[in-house]
Amino acid sequence: MNQTPLAIADLTQQRASTDPHRACIRDAEHALTNERFHSAVVACAARLSGFGVSSGDTVAVMLPNCVELVVTMFAAWSLGAATTPVNPALTDDEVTYQLEDSASRVLVAEDRGGALASALDIHHVDRSEVLPSGDSPAGTPGPGPALDDFALIIYTSGTTGRPKGVLLDHANLTAMSDALITELSLTEDDTSLLVLPLFHVNGLVVSVLATLRARGAVVVAPRFAVDSFWEIIETTRPTFFSAVPTIYALLDAKTDRAVDTTSLRFAICGAAPMPPELIGTIERRFGFPVVEGYGLSECSVAATLNPVAGPRKPGTVGRALPGQEVAIMGLDGELLPPGASGEVVIRGANVMRGYLGKPEVTATVVRDGWLHTGDVGRLDEDGYLVLVDRLKDMIIRGGENIYPKEIEDVIYRHPAVLETAVVGRPDPVMGEVPVAFVAPRPGMTIDPAEVSELCERVLAKYKRPVEVQVLPSLPKNSVGKIVKGFLRQRSRA
Structure with a gap:
């Protein structure tokens, strides 16, 4: 039965009061009912409040x-504070930058977090201290957020060096999760299996927030492995999951037994283009539809999606989600007709409020209400989006976004390096991997x-080049700019 989605501000209390003993969220160690989830949020909010966390503050979370x-x-949201999820794979230097840039007041993490928090003179809460040891008093965890309170600060690598903090407020998250609930027909009968990492907006919004607002349940899976993945599907009986093409490729390549997928209504694919042939193979072999979508952190996760109960077009990333406009814009700023290629632009209540502390950069990306994605695409006559190319040089490795400039900035620290360029090389499993070219002084x-x-010392593992090639000099055009197209060809040879 379809119901109005729960408001984020009182979601935990509403779930606890209407159906206290219904399953809410579980992982390998804990299984919380609606009542226990609400009690845990109340207790955690009290602890954060004791450290002075209130409206306008930021709480960093660095956990698997x-x-x-x-x-x-x-808990942070109930106090009007924002959360910035931190990838545990980042180096200390990268984590420190995010904590300082976001002005985080508290870091919730495991053992490693204590030293990092101490160095910055901020509070540290160990993972073992988050859930209450006994029953917590019922009640409201905090005053609750306003729609214009920031909810998430998602860090996304930029083409100009350090990552940028994408500011998403509660109005953004409400609009985005409303669209997903409507498009996917999510109800209290749905259970999502969380496969993607929770430091990405995909896992946070699609698998967690939209499902909980629809009164469904969430199963948090451990680190992805083919064998354990199917065991979790068969024992927890989820109705959907969201993953990246690499996961689907591994499921196809390494599944060597019959699996029970009868609980699944659909699966979602995003983060990188998925070959139409692989979509067809997964659907035929495992018996559930795969709906491919497109989006980015700056639009709160998703802009388009192939419909679950409608015409799906492999090779496209679907139609605009409810409440959004997706269009193709020419270099002159005019919108283009179906079939014409240009920059993909997005407009709607889901578009970010900006980049933290970077109003000039924000103004170049959001213009006249349109979010400029930097991706090239075209719309067909039915409004389905086909991605043609990327204006950016971004590399997508197993669903992780990597920007070459960040790697190049690190390589330039080597005293013998005169010039460097990092490009993506196709990889059958990871999609793309970074390859670095360097020329000596x-x-x-x-x-x-x-x-x-x-x-290795400075960058997270997934950002590190798989190969470093030394050339006498790097190819350049007539104005002295390095020509990466030639290097991409060389990396594939």
Whole structure:
């Protein structure tokens, strides 16, 4: 039965009061009913409040996928504070930057977080302290957020170096989750299986927030592995999950037994283009529809989706979600007709409020209400979006966005490097992997192993180049700009 989605501000209390013993969220260690989830949020909010957290503050969470992360997020929201999820794979330097840039007041993390928080003189809450040891008093966890209170600060790598904080408020998240609930027909009978990491907006909004607002339940899976994935499907009986093409490719390549997928209504694919042939293979082999979509953090996660109960067009990323406009814009700023290629632009209540502390950059990306994605695409006669290319040089490795400029900035720290360029090389499993090209300063030599060691010290593992090639010089055009097209061809040879 379809019901009006619960408001974020009183979601935990409403679920607890209307159906206290119904399953809410679980992981490998904890299974919380609506009542226990609400009690945990109340207790966590009281702890955060004791550290002075209130409206306008930021709480950082650096945890693997777990119930505690979701509890902390709702606790911070109840106080009017924002949450910034931190990828645990980041180096100390990268984590410190995010904590300082977001002005985080508290860091919720495991053992490693204590030293990081101490160095910045902020509070640290250990994961073991998030869930109450006994029953917590019922009640309202906090005053609740306003629609214009910031909810999430999602860090996304930029083409100009350090990652940028994408500011999403509660109005953004409400509009986005409303659209997903409507498009996917989510109800209290749905259970999502969370596969993607919770430091990404996809996992937070699609698998958690939209499902909980629809009164459904969430199963938080451990780190993805083919065998355990199917066991979780068969034992927890989810109705949907969201994943990236790499996961589907691994499921196809490494599943060697019959699996029971009868609980699944559909599965979602995003983060990178999925080959139409792979979509067809997954649907035929495992018996559930795969709906491919498109979006980015700056639009609160999704802009288009192939319909579950309508014509799905492999090779496209679907139609605009309810409440959004997706169009193609030419270089002159005019919207283009169906069939014409240009920049994909998005307009709607889901579009971010801006980049944290970067009003000039925000003004170049959001113009006249349109979010400029930097992606090239075209709409067909039915409004389905076909992605043609990327204006950006972004590399998508297993669903993780990597911007070459961030890697290049690190490589330039090597004293013998005169110039460098990082490009993506196709990979059958990961989609793309980064390859670095370097040229030495006159009279100097470069040991590729030293460049790799430098990247290992500074960059998260998924950002590190899989190969470093040394050339006498890098190819350039007539104005001296490095030509990456030639290097991409060379990386594939």
